Amino acid sequence: MLRRLGLCILPLLGSVFAQSGGPYIDPDNGVTFYGITEPAHGVTYGFVFPPLDQNSTEFIGEIVAPIAAGWAGVAPGGSMLRNLLLVAWPNAGKIVRSARYATSYALPTAMSGPVLTDLPSSKVNETHWKWVYRCQNCVTWSTDTGTNSIPVSSTGVPAWAFSSRAVQTPSDAQSTFVQHTDFGFFGLDFSEAHVSDSQYQLWASGGTGTGTLPPTSSPTTSTPAGPTSTVPAVPYDYIVVGSGPGGLVTADRLSEAGKKVLLIERGGPSLGFTGGSYQPDWLKGTNLTKFDTPGLFETMFSDDNSFWWCKDITVFAGCLLGGGSAINGGLWWLPPDFDFSPNYGWPRSWANHLPYSAKLKARLPGTDTPSTDGKRYLMQSADVTAQLLKPAGYTNITINNSPNSKNRVYGYSTFGFLGGKRAGPIATYYKSAITRKNLSYKPNTMVLNVVRNGSTITGVKTSDNVIGGNGVIPLTPKGRVILSAGSFGTPRILFRSGIGPSDMVNLVKADPVAGPLLPPQQQWINLPVGHNVSDNPSINLVFTHPSIDAYDNWANVWSSPRPVDAEQYATNQSGVFAHASPRLNFWRAYTGRDKKVRYIQGTARPGAASITTDNPFNATQIMTITVYLSTGVTSRGRIGIDAAMKALPLVDPWFTDPIDKEVLLQGLNDIVANIPKVSGLTMITPDNTTTVKDYVDAYSPASMNSNHWVGSCSINHVVDQNTKVLSTNNLFVVDASIIPSMPMGNPQASIMVMAEQAVAKILALPGGA
Numbered sequence: 217m218l219r220r221l222g223l224c225i226l227p228l229l230g231s232v233f234a235q236s237g238g239p240y241i242d243p244d245n246g247v248t249f250y251g252i253t254e255p256a257h258g259v260t261y262g263f264v265f266p267p268l269d270q271n272s273t274e275f276i277g278e279i280v281a282p283i284a285a286g287w288a289g290v291a292p293g294g295s296m297l298r299n300l301l302l303v304a305w306p307n308a309g310k311i312v313r314s315a316r317y318a319t320s321y322a323l324p325t326a327m328s329g330p331v332l333t334d335l336p337s338s339k340v341n342e343t344h345w346k347w348v349y350r351c352q353n354c355v356t357w358s359t360d361t362g363t364n365s366i367p368v369s370s371t372g373v374p375a376w377a378f379s380s381r382a383v384q385t386p387s388d389a390q391s392t393f394v395q396h397t398d399f400g401f402f403g404l405d406f407s408e409a410h411v412s413d414s415q416y417q418l419w420a421s422g423g424t425g426t427g428t429l430p431p432t433s434s435p436t437t438s439t440p441a442g443p444t445s446t447v448p449a450v451p452y453d454y455i456v457v458g459s460g461p462g463g464l465v466t467a468d469r470l471s472e473a474g475k476k477v478l479l480i481e482r483g484g485p486s487l488g489f490t491g492g493s494y495q496p497d498w499l500k501g502t503n504l505t506k507f508d509t510p511g512l513f514e515t516m517f518s519d520d521n522s523f524w525w526c527k528d529i530t531v532f533a534g535c536l537l538g539g540g541s542a543i544n545g546g547l548w549w550l551p552p553d554f555d556f557s558p559n560y561g562w563p564r565s566w567a568n569h570l571p572y573s574a575k576l577k578a579r580l581p582g583t584d585t586p587s588t589d590g591k592r593y594l595m596q597s598a599d600v601t602a603q604l605l606k607p608a609g610y611t612n613i614t615i616n617n618s619p620n621s622k623n624r625v626y627g628y629s630t631f632g633f634l635g636g637k638r639a640g641p642i643a644t645y646y647k648s649a650i651t652r653k654n655l656s657y658k659p660n661t662m663v664l665n666v667v668r669n670g671s672t673i674t675g676v677k678t679s680d681n682v683i684g685g686n687g688v689i690p691l692t693p694k695g696r697v698i699l700s701a702g703s704f705g706t707p708r709i710l711f712r713s714g715i716g717p718s719d720m721v722n723l724v725k726a727d728p729v730a731g732p733l734l735p736p737q738q739q740w741i742n743l744p745v746g747h748n749v750s751d752n753p754s755i756n757l758v759f760t761h762p763s764i765d766a767y768d769n770w771a772n773v774w775s776s777p778r779p780v781d782a783e784q785y786a787t788n789q790s791g792v793f794a795h796a797s798p799r800l801n802f803w804r805a806y807t808g809r810d811k812k813v814r815y816i817q818g819t820a821r822p823g824a825a826s827i828t829t830d831n832p833f834n835a836t837q838i839m840t841i842t843v844y845l846s847t848g849v850t851s852r853g854r855i856g857i858d859a860a861m862k863a864l865p866l867v868d869p870w871f872t873d874p875i876d877k878e879v880l881l882q883g884l885n886d887i888v889a890n891i892p893k894v895s896g897l898t899m900i901t902p903d904n905t906t907t908v909k910d911y912v913d914a915y916s917p918a919s920m921n922s923n924h925w926v927g928s929c930s931i932n933h934v935v936d937q938n939t940k941v942l943s944t945n946n947l948f949v950v951d952a953s954i955i956p957s958m959p960m961g962n963p964q965a966s967i968m969v970m971a972e973q974a975v976a977k978i979l980a981l982p983g984g985a
């Protein structure tokens with residue numbers, strides 16, 4: 217039996233782009249490698265090269281991964297496209313590996329040229345697998361656009377990819393596999409990563425030991441340079457960063473206006489028509505992915521291959537085409553007037569949202585009959601909730617027919633879907649934008665910071681160092697950058713660009729990779745980026761009722777769905793799977809003791825995320841009502857980064873004002889008061905041993921998160937009335953982060969109406985390209 221693998225753990229210098237590699241000795245084989253142990257998954261990637269003056273075309277490398285890793289891979293040249301990709305996984309106690317190559321963001325295929333030799337210290341045991349290899353003919357390779365190479369004499373940014381999912385056919389080195397769960401980059405000074413010829417030859421022939429660390433070695437702090445082969449850095453009039461609801465509306469309208477636009481997205485495809493391919497077996501043969509299929513919404517949270525979540529943000533955020541709109545519940549409220557009211561922090565110039573709401577409605581009106589046959593399915597939780605609300609004076613409406621009706625009303629859940637499929641901004645705005653020649657779309661590319669000369673932005677620095685040799689994409693002389701990277705992503709880019717509170721920018725300064733990219737300290741711009749953040753606090757009430765079909769709590773919808781429902785959906789996108797889980801929504805206004813009006817929103821659905829009762833209950837009959845505190849919420853929190861450049865809430869935004877809690881409690885008590893009026897209805901969380909107040913008092917703050925974050929770059933505080941970042945000439949923000957207070961519940965449609973208005977203001981602003 218193999219002994220436990222000796223893992224050489226380097227100092228954990230942060231995650232994703234914050235990391236920089238350095239030398240380490242693998243205690244198992246004694247080889248001095250240059251690389252990292254990336255902290256998210258605990259995988260080590262290392263390389264060592266022959267002497268630089270030999271102009272050799274080979275190197276020795278290793279990948280050491282926890283046994284749970286489905287597969288892991290590395291691109292020493294730094295990005296997925298047109299690069300040497302080394303991929304490995306364990307099978308039957310042995311390593312299966314291959315060199316692969318891709319010219320598009322699809323499954324990489326076998327790469328001809330590289331000669332791989334497994335070295336003897338490769339192994340698999342109960343806890344880890346390790347692939348140690350010699351890669352010959354691996355430093356320079358031909359591409360369809362020229363040649364590409366590993367920057368062996370300078371610094372580079374190798375990329376890693378990791379999947380928790382096993383490949384399809386583990387015994388086959390050319391097996392297919394689904395998209396990586398996670399990926400990242402690290403800076404590495406390849407010029408250091410060379411050893412003497414005799415030393416290299418010893419290791420390359422399978423010898424071990426005698427590795428030493430360079431006496432003065434330290435992690436690289438220099439600005440990483442790219443591979444020696446580059447593509448020219450083309451300038452753009454507008455660079456839009458992020459393809460969520462904010463970014464897609466912006467990119468579409470700017471390109472419609474004839475501007476030369478680049479849309480950059482850090483993640484990959486989502487819906488089938490965008491190139492997405494992640495689907496359950498029962499949808500094979502269709503173009504429908506997990507992201508297209510509304511009824512798979514609940515599996516976003518239970519899938520062990522969750523490549524869509526941003527791994528460097530500590531709360532749920534979608535990192536793929538469409539951002540949150542690709543993975544969310546799809547609830548779609550055309551905004552009421554309150555959403556843009558000066559009473560809730562908007563400049564007066566924004567109050568007339570109606571023309572912009574009309575533009576959105578024309579593209580995507582929303583539907584409360586998402587199934588293509590016009591019928592509603594699995595509606596028992598809606599019927600039960602309606603019975604509970606009617607005695608309290610609620611009336612039934614079609615939600616988007618009267619957006620301003622938000623007091624004592626309920627209606628069938630309305631979704632941003634089309635033809636039984638998720639649509640949102642992807643199947644509307646992206647769909648039209650991508651057809652225009654003046655719009656370029658660059659996926660799988662992360663913007664690290666904006667490049668600026670004082671208050672003028674000259675471009676963006678990306679993770680793709682193939683561009684121009686340093687990853688910088690420039691603006692045309694009157695060009696503008698628009699950040700649409702979301703409530704967490706946009707503040708991080710600003711901090712990394714020297715814009716924000718000094719405590720945040722100083723964390724960037726201390727980071728070995730991000731620090732050197734900051735502008736000089738005298739050019740830092742002190743703005744309250746990350747402050748004034750809100751999200752709806754929400755509390756779940758769980759019930760049972762004999763009429764409810766809990767749909768097996770959504771547990772089987774991916775791998776063993778009810779056959780009739782699966783067949784129906786696959787055939788014509790009708791039936792249960794055409795809905796996401798919600799079935800009914802309601803609103804009510806309350807005036808707190810501070811005389812301020814706050815709204816509550818309720819969402820009813822079959823099933824439950826967590827149940828806290830010792831009493832027996834019938835699990836096939838469970839349903840949840842989530843009650844949110846919505847527009848009018850006064851609590852505020854703060855978003856920031858940690859020393860590893862991870863984005864996170866620094867101060868939770870829920871119940872910092874006790875009156876918010878009082879009002880939400882009142883709303884919950886009013887719902888609970890009518891339970892006796894609904895025959896057969898039993899509340900099981902909280903159950904009859906716990907008061908609603910005690911339940912709310914004990915509610916974990918993390919569970920109160922509704923994923924509706926707004927405000928971290930609030931208008932009037934961080935951006936001006938035209939959404940331009942204060943004290944800059946040409947940097948704008950158009951995403952949830954500029955919204956100064958909570959919209960009426962689920963915000964994506966409101967964010968898109970905001971973006972319609974923002975882009976109109978930006979286009980009207982003199983001085984732009």
Ligand code: 6FA
Nearest residue numbers: 458460462482539540544545546547663702705952962964
């Ligand atoms: N909103 C609704 O209206 N209805 C819902 O049902 C609903 N449900 C959910 C939900 O169930 C979950 C789990 C989550 C997380 C959110 C939900 N929301 C719902 C909220 C809604 O999705 C968000 O409010 C909305 O998507 C925010 O839109 P933004 O445009 O402000 O930002 P996103 O985060 O969506 O997009 C940012 C994009 O930028 C992403 O694609 C990201 O990958 C990309 N990005 C970030 N940093 C980047 C960087 N440095 N470089 C390049 N790209 C970057």
